[in-house]
Every structure is written in structure tokens, then in C-alpha cells.
Amino acid sequence: MGAVVLEGVEKSFDGIKVCSQIDLSINKGEFFTFLGPSGCGKTTLLRLIAGFITPQSGAVFIDGNEVTKLPPEKRKVGMVFQNYSLFPYLTVGQNIEYGLTIQKKSARERQKIVELYMDMVGLSGFGGRKVTELSGGEQQRVALARSLAVEPEVLLLDEPLSNLDARLRDKMRSEIKSLQKRLGITTIFVTHDQTEALTLSDRIAVFDKGRVVQVGTPKEIYDTPGNVFVAGFVGDTNLFRVTRSGNTIRLESGIKLNIPSTSGPGNWLSIRPQNIRISAKPIHEPNSFQGRLLEKQLNGVWIDSIIEVGSTVLRVAELNTFEMKGELQPGDNVWVTLPENGLRLLED
Ligand SMILES: Nc1ncnc2c1ncn2[C@@H]1O[C@H](COP(=O)(O)OP(=O)(O)OP(=O)(O)O)[C@@H](O)[C@H]1O
Ligand SMILES: [Mg+2]
The missing domain is CATH 3.40.50.300 (P-loop containing nucleotide triphosphate hydrolases)
Structure with a gap:
């Protein structure tokens, strides 16, 4: 006992x-x-x-x-x-x-x-x-x-x-x-x-x-x-309501994403900000989209970016290292990738 x-x-x-x-x-x-x-x-x-x-x-x-x-x-x-x-x-x-x-x-x-x-x-x-x-x-x-x-x-x-x-x-x-x-x-x-x-x-x-x-x-x-x-209370995350058909999910905004076949049930998608990749140049990979940088916030170790893809707003976190070029500014076009392995389906 x-x-x-x-x-x-x-x-x-x-x-x-x-x-x-x-x-x-x-x-x-x-x-x-x-x-x-x-x-x-x-x-x-x-x-x-x-x-x-x-x-x-x-x-x-x-x-x-x-x-x-x-x-x-x-x-x-x-x-x-x-x-x-x-x-x-x-x-x-x-x-x-x-x-x-x-x-x-x-x-x-x-x-x-x-x-x-x-x-x-x-x-x-x-x-x-x-x-x-x-x-x-x-x-x-x-x-x-x-x-x-x-x-x-x-x-x-x-x-x-x-x-x-x-x-x-x-x-x-x-x-x-x-x-x-x-x-x-x-x-x-x-x-x-x-x-x-x-x-x-x-x-x-x-x-x-x-x-x-x-x-x-x-x-x-x-x-x-x-x-x-x-998911929402412990650590930052991006949460969206989704509908699923097979290995594809659809956000309410219309964005479609591939998910791993091992994903459990759930009508919510969670993706942590540090699992989203961001680029100033076009990316041609699955689950990649063009968006626009709305806002950038420095909080020391991390740089948080708020990115709009259609009507979906994503929070992305990147490590603030000496290699960061800071080339992206609010208003710029950006490309984001939501890797399959970073996606989690959750229930209420
Ligand atoms: N002696 C009491 N009489 C009536 N209601 C109470 C009493 N003690 C606690 N409550 C109520 O029970 C609920 C839980 O209170 P509790 O103090 O356990 O919360 P907590 O999780 O510790 O919150 P916090 O993080 O704010 O300290 C609250 O709604 C509170 O108003
Ligand atoms: Mg208390």
C-alpha cells in the first residue's frame, strides 16, 4: 500500500x-x-x-x-x-x-x-x-x-x-x-x-x-x-476542433492535415508551438501551408510567432539562438509545416 x-x-x-x-x-x-x-x-x-x-x-x-x-x-x-x-x-x-x-x-x-x-x-x-x-x-x-x-x-x-x-x-x-x-x-x-x-x-x-x-x-x-x-493546462499548445476521415483531419477553417495511422480517437487536435516548423521560403512537404506573420514576441529563450493560415491562427515557438537571423517581420509571408508526428488527437 x-x-x-x-x-x-x-x-x-x-x-x-x-x-x-x-x-x-x-x-x-x-x-x-x-x-x-x-x-x-x-x-x-x-x-x-x-x-x-x-x-x-x-x-x-x-x-x-x-x-x-x-x-x-x-x-x-x-x-x-x-x-x-x-x-x-x-x-x-x-x-x-x-x-x-x-x-x-x-x-x-x-x-x-x-x-x-x-x-x-x-x-x-x-x-x-x-x-x-x-x-x-x-x-x-x-x-x-x-x-x-x-x-x-x-x-x-x-x-x-x-x-x-x-x-x-x-x-x-x-x-x-x-x-x-x-x-x-x-x-x-x-x-x-x-x-x-x-x-x-x-x-x-x-x-x-x-x-x-x-x-x-x-x-x-x-x-x-x-x-x-x-494538453491546454500543462504547457502551451495550439488546439483546434477537427473532423476525421481515415488518416486525414479537417479543421473548422478547412485546413486538411495528414495524421499518423496510429492516432487515437478524438475531436480535438493539439500541436505544441515548438513542433511547428517555420520558413521564409516556400516548403513543398506534406502538412505545409503558406501563411502570414502577424506578431513576434521575444521571451528570452524562445521567440513566439503568431501566424495566420487562412482563418487559422497558430502559435509557433523557435529557440532564440545566435543563428536566428530575424529575417521575418510582421506582415511577411511565411511557410509553416505541421509534422505528422507532432500532431495529437484528443478527446474532451
Ligand atoms: N470551508 C469552505 N466552505 C465553503 N466553500 C469552500 C470552503 N473551502 C473551500 N471552498 C470552496 O471549494 C472550492 C475549492 O477550494 P480550494 O481552496 O480547495 O481550491 P484550490 O484548488 O486550492 O484553489 P487555489 O489554487 O485558488 O488555492 C472553491 O470553490 C472554494 O470556494
Ligand atoms: Mg489552494
């Missing part, structure tokens, strides 16, 4: 279902991510696992024991809340010590553990500081140290990086990952940020409106999305 197992978990508030039939099994030591848009029930599910709320039906197991009705302090879970929830009137040290007092550890033990975890999150010497005198990133690390200090079996992290600037977020992301690997602690990480999910996770569960729509490794989720929602 997994370290955390959810069986048919259902939760409603005021008759509105927020978590529907959730079945998940998270392995020991795994870094598992709940990924989904705002309001899809991620925090609710985390609170169900932590024991702050109980489900109307279904069961929660931690380490093989059913904990569905147990209070949080009996579950051996540590949680970092979406807003950190530090005690503002306590110092850094007292915040980290809090759970250890509840565990009735001796003063000596408490001091040793507090120093160990302050050191681990890079806050040695901060013990006497008030948490209100800390930066957002430092507060985030106190929250992490506080949840780790009680040596939980399971660590629950609810969007712990969302309040940080981009640089600090990158730094904390790798700190959390290396800490988690070093301690081997089963971790459930909640985010609505696909990059965070793809870079950190062993596996991801994608949520939509209170349901799990796909579970897989980052590569599986990105390369083989299970439906049109996952």
Missing part, C-alpha cells in the same frame, strides 16, 4: 461538490504534485489528508493505517499553508519549536532540533528574530522548518512558493527538492504553476473541477496528455 492512499474521497461544502471520487496512491519517498487551476479543490484535498476537515465519504490511509476520522496531531503530517500561517507574536525559534512542545519534547531536545532545522533551511542565527521582521522567502523557510521539525511521515506543501519573486522561487524550488531527496520524505506539493510541477515532481495528478483527470510522470503528462484540458 502507498504511503498516502485516498479511496473514493468526496467532499462538498453547502451541497457543492469540491472533491469528487478521488482515488490516489502516493508512494513512500515520492514527490507528488497536485496541479490544477484555482478553485479546483487542491487545498481542500490537502486539508482532508492533514485532518483539518473530514470527507463525506471515502477513506484516507497514511502508512497503511486508516486516518479518515483522526485529528491532525495523530496523523504524522506536516503542512506548510498557502499563506504560511506563522505565529506573528513568536520568534523564528519559537515558531519552529511550537510542534515540539505539543509533542512534549524536553527543552534540551527542542533546542537541538530547532537549531538543526534552522541550519537546514539556511536560517542559522535567526532564532531570536520576530517573524514579522523577515522577508517573504525567509518566512517561507521558517514555515518549512516548522513543518519538518516534528519529523512528519508526510509533508504537505500548499503553493509554498507563490508569494516569492521569480529568482527566489527558483532558488527555493531547488532547495525544497534537494531537502526532500536528502530526507526521503513523502511530499505532496500543491501548485497551479505547470513549470513548478514539471521540474519538481516524480509524479503529477492533474485536477479539473474537483476531479483527478490524469496521473503520470512529468514527461507522460506533457508528452501524452490524456485529454484536451490537460
Whole structure:
């Protein structure tokens, strides 16, 4: 049995279902991510696992024991809340010590553990500081140290990086990952940020409106999305409604494309922007079309081009290398190729 197992978990508030039939099994030591848009029930599910709320039906197991009705302090879970929830009137040290007092550890033990975890999150010497005198990133690390200090079996992290600037977020992301690997602690990480999910996770569960729509490794989720929602939510993609006849599909705009004979069913076409080829000169290959460059956006590593082919608008991404000549300008004619192997048919 997994370290955390959810069986048919259902939760409603005021008759509105927020978590529907959730079945998940998270392995020991795994870094598992709940990924989904705002309001899809991620925090609710985390609170169900932590024991702050109980489900109307279904069961929660931690380490093989059913904990569905147990209070949080009996579950051996540590949680970092979406807003950190530090005690503002306590110092850094007292915040980290809090759970250890509840565990009735001796003063000596408490001091040793507090120093160990302050050191681990890079806050040695901060013990006497008030948490209100800390930066957002430092507060985030106190929250992490506080949840780790009680040596939980399971660590629950609810969007712990969302309040940080981009640089600090990158730094904390790798700190959390290396800490988690070093301690081997089963971790459930909640985010609505696909990059965070793809870079950190062993596996991801994608949520939509209170349901799990796909579970897989980052590569599986990105390369083989299970439906049109996952394709659109995880990574950029071009999506079009299509009708199929044999190995040909037709977009609503009339464009016809060859698809591989192995394509599954589905009335949506997804093609990632980096899989479309673009040229200033005519291309005479299957699935190639003449279009017009509408717009070009530089975002550092990539150059995004918006291209119109008839009434179809495509987003194309090219790597911004020193070889880029930048010869295409908005208004120019361009030729695009949508290689068969880059096309995926998906269902609703
Ligand atoms: N205690 C509650 N009472 C009533 N409704 C609630 C309660 N807690 C959550 N909800 C509702 O349940 C839905 C899911 O909320 P939840 O906090 O789980 O979303 P989330 O996926 O964590 O979103 P976000 O990414 O914005 O944090 C929302 O519509 C929310 O308003
Ligand atoms: Mg939330």
C-alpha cells in the first residue's frame, strides 16, 4: 500500500461538490504534485489528508493505517499553508519549536532540533528574530522548518512558493527538492504553476473541477496528455476542433492535415508551438501551408510567432539562438509545416 492512499474521497461544502471520487496512491519517498487551476479543490484535498476537515465519504490511509476520522496531531503530517500561517507574536525559534512542545519534547531536545532545522533551511542565527521582521522567502523557510521539525511521515506543501519573486522561487524550488531527496520524505506539493510541477515532481495528478483527470510522470503528462484540458493546462499548445476521415483531419477553417495511422480517437487536435516548423521560403512537404506573420514576441529563450493560415491562427515557438537571423517581420509571408508526428488527437 502507498504511503498516502485516498479511496473514493468526496467532499462538498453547502451541497457543492469540491472533491469528487478521488482515488490516489502516493508512494513512500515520492514527490507528488497536485496541479490544477484555482478553485479546483487542491487545498481542500490537502486539508482532508492533514485532518483539518473530514470527507463525506471515502477513506484516507497514511502508512497503511486508516486516518479518515483522526485529528491532525495523530496523523504524522506536516503542512506548510498557502499563506504560511506563522505565529506573528513568536520568534523564528519559537515558531519552529511550537510542534515540539505539543509533542512534549524536553527543552534540551527542542533546542537541538530547532537549531538543526534552522541550519537546514539556511536560517542559522535567526532564532531570536520576530517573524514579522523577515522577508517573504525567509518566512517561507521558517514555515518549512516548522513543518519538518516534528519529523512528519508526510509533508504537505500548499503553493509554498507563490508569494516569492521569480529568482527566489527558483532558488527555493531547488532547495525544497534537494531537502526532500536528502530526507526521503513523502511530499505532496500543491501548485497551479505547470513549470513548478514539471521540474519538481516524480509524479503529477492533474485536477479539473474537483476531479483527478490524469496521473503520470512529468514527461507522460506533457508528452501524452490524456485529454484536451490537460494538453491546454500543462504547457502551451495550439488546439483546434477537427473532423476525421481515415488518416486525414479537417479543421473548422478547412485546413486538411495528414495524421499518423496510429492516432487515437478524438475531436480535438493539439500541436505544441515548438513542433511547428517555420520558413521564409516556400516548403513543398506534406502538412505545409503558406501563411502570414502577424506578431513576434521575444521571451528570452524562445521567440513566439503568431501566424495566420487562412482563418487559422497558430502559435509557433523557435529557440532564440545566435543563428536566428530575424529575417521575418510582421506582415511577411511565411511557410509553416505541421509534422505528422507532432500532431495529437484528443478527446474532451
Ligand atoms: N470551508 C469552505 N466552505 C465553503 N466553500 C469552500 C470552503 N473551502 C473551500 N471552498 C470552496 O471549494 C472550492 C475549492 O477550494 P480550494 O481552496 O480547495 O481550491 P484550490 O484548488 O486550492 O484553489 P487555489 O489554487 O485558488 O488555492 C472553491 O470553490 C472554494 O470556494
Ligand atoms: Mg489552494
